[in-house]
Amino acid sequence: MGEMSDFPLSTRLFLKAYRWRRIDPVPWTLLSKPLAECRLGLISSAGFVGPGDAPFDRSVRGGDPSFRVIPGDIDVSQLREHHRSESFDHQGLAADPNLGFPIDRLRELVNHGRIGSLNVRHLSFMGSITAPGRFQRDVVPEAARLFEGDGVDAVLLVPV
Amino acid sequence: MSLVAAELERRGIATVVINLLRVVAERVRPPRALFVPFQHGYPLGRPNDPRQQHAVIEAALRLLEDEALAPPALVDYDGS
Numbered sequence: 042m043g044e045m046s047d048f049p050l051s052t053r054l055f056l057k058a059y060r061w062r063r064i065d066p067v068p069w070t071l072l073s074k075p076l077a078e079c080r081l082g083l084i085s086s087a088g089f090v091g092p093g094d095a096p097f098d099r100s101v102r103g104g105d106p107s108f109r110v111i112p113g114d115i116d117v118s119q120l121r122e123h124h125r126s127e128s129f130d131h132q133g134l135a136a137d138p139n140l141g142f143p144i145d146r147l148r149e150l151v152n153h154g155r156i157g158s159l160n161v162r163h164l165s166f167m168g169s170i171t172a173p174g175r176f177q178r179d180v181v182p183e184a185a186r187l188f189e190g191d192g193v194d195a196v197l198l199v200p201v
Numbered sequence: 202m203s204l205v206a207a208e209l210e211r212r213g214i215a216t217v218v219i220n221l222l223r224v225v226a227e228r229v230r231p232p233r234a235l236f237v238p239f240q241h242g243y244p245l246g247r248p249n250d251p252r253q254q255h256a257v258i259e260a261a262l263r264l265l266e267d268e269a270l271a272p273p274a275l276v277d278y279d280g281s
Contacts, residue, residue, distance in 0.1 A: 047241060048241075061225060061229050062229060063229060063230060064204070064207045064229060064230045065230065068207055068211045068232060068272070069210060069232055070214060071268055072265055076265065082214075086202050128241065130242040130243075133243045134242065134248075137248035137249045139245075140245050140246075140254070141245075145251075146254050147258070149251075150258070150262075155259075155262070166202075173204065181205050182208060185208040185211075185212050188212075188214060189212045189214065194215065196214055197216075197219075197262075198206055198218040199219050199245070200218070200220065201242060201244055
């Protein structure tokens with residue numbers, strides 16, 4: 042597991058002092074059918090951008106709250122990682138985008154019948170949003186509505 | 202990620218979040234989180250290791266299927 046000691050002092054102090062949003066009450070949804078019949082969506086916060094999409098804006102104070110839609114048939118070798126954080130090693134994601142956007146693994150699970158299907162699109166955020174006001178008010182509901190409208194049953198969220 | 206997961210759950214979509222920093226998840230409280238023993242930047246372990254990536258994803262999927270869990274379900278990954 043990642044430890045606070047993995048980070049430089051400035052990041053550790055920030056993480057300690059930051060007023061994290063506490064989810065309360067914690068919402069809870071059980072699967073309504075077997076996973077083998079479910080449609081799964083994937084969300085990454087590694088800042089991946091697909092071909093032709095604008096990169097995330099690293100200059101936005103408080104973090105770029107936008108997201109990119111990644112087509113379901115994406116070839117992961119076409120993804121580019123634009124995460125602004127210098128608090129983690131980016132080499133793993135560069136070597137293997139499936140490490141943060143495991144679409145090939147999920148396709149294999151569909152082929153094996155473990156998951157029913159994958160959604161026609163997936164979502165990419167850039168984490169490190171330290172001022173989540175607009176993110177929480179506008180962007181999060183917009184993203185959730187997309188998956189709701191697509192009939193997604195379950196979502197795997199992969200941070201970085 | 203936890204805020205997105207919570208909004209999805211409010212709309213009737215089950216979620217599981219991979220998590221790299223337990224101290225943060227305990228404060229924020231995503232509905233379902235799988236704590237993994239990896240460095241930041243390596244949420245599913247080693248690059249180009251599909252077997253390990255599958256093991257982590259399978260552990261996450263099992264949280265989705267476990268009807269005995271209660272929110273917030275913050276569970277340690279017991280693989281390697």
